[in-house]
Amino acid sequence: MGGMSRDPSPYVELERSAWAKLAHDAVQPMSPEEVERVRGLGEELDLDEVQQVYVPLTQLISLRVRLAEALYRATERFLGDPQPDRVPFIIGLAGSVAVGKSTTARLLRDLLAQHDDHPNVALITTDGFLLPNAELERRGIMHRKGFPESYDRKALLRFVMQAKSGAEVIEAPVYDHLTYDRTDETISMKRPDILIVEGLNVLAPPRSRGDGSPGLAISDFFDFSIYVDANSRDIRRWYISRFLRLRETAFADPASYFHRYSTFTDAEAQSRAEELWDTINWPNLRENVATTRGRADLVLRKSSDHSVQWVRLRKL
Numbered sequence: 001m002g003g004m005s006r007d008p009s010p011y012v013e014l015e016r017s018a019w020a021k022l023a024h025d026a027v028q029p030m031s032p033e034e035v036e037r038v039r040g041l042g043e044e045l046d047l048d049e050v051q052q053v054y055v056p057l058t059q060l061i062s063l064r065v066r067l068a069e070a071l072y073r074a075t076e077r078f079l080g081d082p083q084p085d086r087v088p089f090i091i092g093l094a095g096s097v098a099v100g101k102s103t104t105a106r107l108l109r110d111l112l113a114q115h116d117d118h119p120n121v122a123l124i125t126t127d128g129f130l131l132p133n134a135e136l137e138r139r140g141i142m143h144r145k146g147f148p149e150s151y152d153r154k155a156l157l158r159f160v161m162q163a164k165s166g167a168e169v170i171e172a173p174v175y176d177h178l179t180y181d182r183t184d185e186t187i188s189m190k191r192p193d194i195l196i197v198e199g200l201n202v203l204a205p206p207r208s209r210g211d212g213s214p215g216l217a218i219s220d221f222f223d224f225s226i227y228v229d230a231n232s233r234d235i236r237r238w239y240i241s242r243f244l245r246l247r248e249t250a251f252a253d254p255a256s257y258f259h260r261y262s263t264f265t266d267a268e269a270q271s272r273a274e275e276l277w278d279t280i281n282w283p284n285l286r287e288n289v290a291t292t293r294g295r296a297d298l299v300l301r302k303s304s305d306h307s308v309q310w311v312r313l314r315k316l
């Protein structure tokens with residue numbers, strides 16, 4: 001915790017109150033309605049959280065965007081060769097299923113877009129790069145959805161590299177939680193100033209190539225990375241309670257892949273959610289997601305009421 005350790009370290013850990021003080025002005029950037037709009041199902045998010053946790057974070061990222069731009073221009077001058085106008089500053093956002101990544105990502109998108117220096121902020125989620133269900137079935141890995149092998153990792157790497165090359169337009173496939181499958185739709189972005197790439201495995205190490213040597217990882221192209229962290233028992237509880245609530249909302253739709261669960265009793269739904277967590281999402285968190293936490297530039301650690309308790313930043 002902040003100040004407790006005197007050993008030199010590349011990291012600094014700050015309690016929420018110390019972190020909150022780093023913000024340079026006290027203006028509340030959002031209205032309650034705007035906060036409501038980004039808040040995901042079952043998440044807790046209020047104006048205090050925005051002000052104390054996300055305003056300092058937005059300021060830090062904004063500072064780094066400006067410096068990355070200066071570095072890019074310096075390299076351009078060194079090369080003596082005009083480069084694309086601007087390439088997106090890429091932020092990777094990782095963490096478990098049900099930890100609240102999507103709320104954090106939407107909030108950051110909206111807050112960062114308020115700055116005149118970088119108004120064009122795009123957000124994609126890596127679920128669009130999951131292999132289609134038919135392909136997962138064919139490979140016998142339908143029960144491994146969310147594990148690294150369930151993604152089209154080449155396509156995801158290609159997408160991130162294309163973005164970082166300053167391509168005029170970039171396109172990403174879109175996943176649909178309702179049908180539990182990838183769609184034919186794509187989301188298209190016109191050279192954003194900032195691109196947020198959110199997903200379970202965005203900090204995963206490179207996969208090895210045929211000859212055993214490591215290849216590239218998408219995180220090689222990130223300018224900043226964030227890991228949303230919480231106690232796994234809390235995340236399990238959030239996952240299960242969200243599942244129970246989805247039964248009354250999304251699952252009630254006959255088009256939902258999980259429609260059959262809409263008529264389940266509380267006890268039946270609870271045990272199905274526990275099974276999904278214990279057999280898929282928890283093993284994936286333990287083996288593939290939590291193991292990447294140390295690679296993040298910033299860790300946001302949530303407490304059991306979803307509020308951020310402390311922040312760990314890599315200084316260099």
Ligand SMILES: Nc1ncnc2c1ncn2[C@@H]1O[C@H](COP(=O)(O)OP(=O)(O)O)[C@@H](O)[C@H]1O
Nearest residue numbers: 040041096097098099100101102103177178250
């Ligand atoms: N089965 C489902 N049906 C409908 N929406 C879902 C389902 N599972 C997850 N979601 C929604 O998808 C979004 C992403 O969820 P998830 O991948 O668990 O990440 P996180 O909770 O960290 O944002 C959330 O907004 C969640 O409410």
Ligand SMILES: CC(C)(COP(=O)(O)O)[C@@H](O)C(=O)NCCC(=O)O
Nearest residue numbers: 097125126127145146199200276280
């Ligand atoms: C779609 C997900 C793999 C998350 O994908 P991400 O956008 O993080 O790459 C996850 O939300 C999911 O559906 N997991 C499968 C197990 C389950 O139904 O909970």
